[in-house]
Amino acid sequence: xxxxxxxxxxxxxxxxxxxxxxxxxxxxxDVKIGSSIAVSGACLSIVKLTKTNMSFDVIPETWKRTRxxxxxxxxxVNLERAMKMGDRFDGHMVQGHVExxxxxxxxxxxxxxxxxxxxxxxxxxxxTTKGSLTLDGVxxxxxxxxxxxxxxALIPHTLKTTTLGALKKGDSVNVETDIMMRGKRKLA
Numbered sequence: 001x002x003x004x005x006x007x008x009x010x011x012x013x014x015x016x017x018x019x020x021x022x023x024x025x026x027x028x029x030d031v032k033i034g035s036s037i038a039v040s041g042a043c044l045s046i047v048k049l050t051k052t053n054m055s056f057d058v059i060p061e062t063w064k065r066t067r068x069x070x071x072x073x074x075x076x077v078n079l080e081r082a083m084k085m086g087d088r089f090d091g092h093m094v095q096g097h098v099e100x101x102x103x104x105x106x107x108x109x110x111x112x113x114x115x116x117x118x119x120x121x122x123x124x125x126x127x128t129t130k131g132s133l134t135l136d137g138v139x140x141x142x143x144x145x146x147x148x149x150x151x152x153a154l155i156p157h158t159l160k161t162t163t164l165g166a167l168k169k170g171d172s173v174n175v176e177t178d179i180m181m182r183g184k185r186k187l188a
Contacts, residue, residue, distance in 0.1 A: 002038045003091035004132075004139025006078040006162045012071050019057045020068065022077060024050070036082040036096070040163070041137035041174040042066050043082075043096025066098045067172045076163050078137040091139030092132040098174040099123060102135075104167050105149065113154040114143065115167065119175055124148040126177040134176040138162050 008025035015021075022039065024031075031037070035046045037054065042062055048055035063069050071077070083089070100123055106116040117135070119127065127133060127150055131142050138158060144151040159165035167173070 001083050002043070002080050002094040002096050002137070003083060003089060004080070004094040004134045004137060005091045006080055006138055008079045009076045009161070009163055010079055012073055012075045012077065013053055014073060015068075015071055019047070019055060020071065021048075021053050021055045022079070024052055024054045025079060028054070028079075028081065031081065038078075038080040038082075038094065038096045038137045040067070040077045041094070041096065041134050041176055042068070042098045062098075065100065066174050067101045070172065076166070078162050080137055092134075093179050094134050094137070094139060094176060095179060096137075096176070098176055100175050101172045102150075102175045104169055104171045104173060106169060107167055109154070109159060109165070110156065113156070113159055114151055115154055115164065116149060116151045117173060117175075119148050119150055121148050123175065123177055124150075126181040128181065131181060132178040134178075135173045136163055137174070138164055 010023035013021040033046050036043050044056040046054050047057050100120045102117040102119045105118050108114045129145050133140050133142050140152040143153045
């Protein structure tokens with residue numbers, strides 16, 4: 001379980017057909033092989049660890065549901081370690097189960113910054129104004145919804161400390177809807 005409060009960003013060191021290697025942030029001293037890390041919102045387990053890098057296997061379902069196939073060496077990703085019992089609970093409940101990729105249709109910054117995305121129509125019913133949404137692992141409050149177009153406001157801190165500040169029209173983001181809104185989902 002995660003909160004959507006990004007702890008660090010890091011560069012992709014290497015990408016292969018079966019996984020990715022990411023820089024290890026200096027403050028990630030407590031991680032070990034098997035630790036769960038939200039990588040731009042997708043829960044991945046560390047399979048190899050050095051002082052400078054973390055390696056993750058990526059299965060076909062994850063390649064399909066995320067924007068990971070578009071990542072290149074040097075691209076930055078958002079990182080969050082899994083919650084520990086007794087941790088402060090900021091953000092909202094995030095599982096790290098990316099449901100889809102959404103297209104960025106508009107970005108306004110820096111003053112009154114906002115981001116507009118078009119989510120897949122099958123996810124739109126789980127999104128409501130003033131509800132929560134996770135984009136690339138970042139917990140955000142929804143400012144407006146019109147059909148499948150979603151607007152989120154971005155505070156300067158979020159723009160500075162996550163990868164969302166580098167987004168532009170035409171980019172894509174990983175999307176996880178709020179688990180509290182998904183209670184009546186129909187099985188496929």
